[in-house]
Amino acid sequence: MLSHNKKFALLKDIAQGLQYLHSRSITHGDLSGNNVLVDKDGKASLTDFGLSALVPERISQVALKPTCCGGTAHYMPPEYLAVDDEGNASAPVFSPKSDVYSFGGIMLQVLEGKVPYHYIHNQFAVMNNISRGIKPRKPPASVVIDSDWNFMQTCWSGDMERRPSDEDILKFVEGRTRIQS
Numbered sequence: 001m002l003s004h005n006k007k008f009a010l011l012k013d014i015a016q017g018l019q020y021l022h023s024r025s026i027t028h029g030d031l032s033g034n035n036v037l038v039d040k041d042g043k044a045s046l047t048d049f050g051l052s053a054l055v056p057e058r059i060s061q062v063a064l065k066p067t068c069c070g071g072t073a074h075y076m077p078p079e080y081l082a083v084d085d086e087g088n089a090s091a092p093v094f095s096p097k098s099d100v101y102s103f104g105g106i107m108l109q110v111l112e113g114k115v116p117y118h119y120i121h122n123q124f125a126v127m128n129n130i131s132r133g134i135k136p137r138k139p140p141a142s143v144v145i146d147s148d149w150n151f152m153q154t155c156w157s158g159d160m161e162r163r164p165s166d167e168d169i170l171k172f173v174e175g176r177t178r179i180q181s
Contacts, residue, residue, distance in 0.1 A: 007110050010038065010042070013044035015173050018031075018166055018169070019167070019169075021096075027095060032105070033115060035047050073124075073130075074105060074116045077102060078130050081127055097161070104152040111144050155169075
């Protein structure tokens with residue numbers, strides 16, 4: 001089991017990776033625990049930029065479907081599941097704020113050791129919860145403290161503009177590492 005500082009060191013690496021991508025106008029688009037590699041020294045790196053290469057602004061729903069059903073639905077932001085007034089799927093808008101939503105899921109996974117919505121075994125049920133604004137269950141306070149949980153809630157805001165910036169994420173995880181040092 002990782003120590004508190006090692007968990008937040010991983011989160012800092014991930015936050016720095018996102019900040020780097022976003023500073024170059026690149027949105028990852030498929031950020032999940034499966035797309036984070038940790039080397040032998042405990043440094044985390046972002047991987048799998050398959051959807052990033054497709055992103056100027058939008059990709060088709062057809063391009064997204066294999067990803068959503070291949071294991072990353074647990075991290076998917078609600079804007080990827082948007083439908084129009086007639087119930088038709090609309091092409092998701094990729095944004096750095098979408099990656100921020102996914103970062104909240106990675107943060108939960110790193111701290112709890114379980115993917116978001118781990119208690120739901122059907123990916124479509126997970127996507128239904130996300131599209132309806134139902135957040136993952138809060139783990140016990142002994143696993144995730146209130147300030148960390150509250151920060152994840154801001155990452156999971158249904159309003160993209162209310163999600164934290166890359167700088168806010170980095171500041172938060174750096175602060176949490178210093179608190180426990």
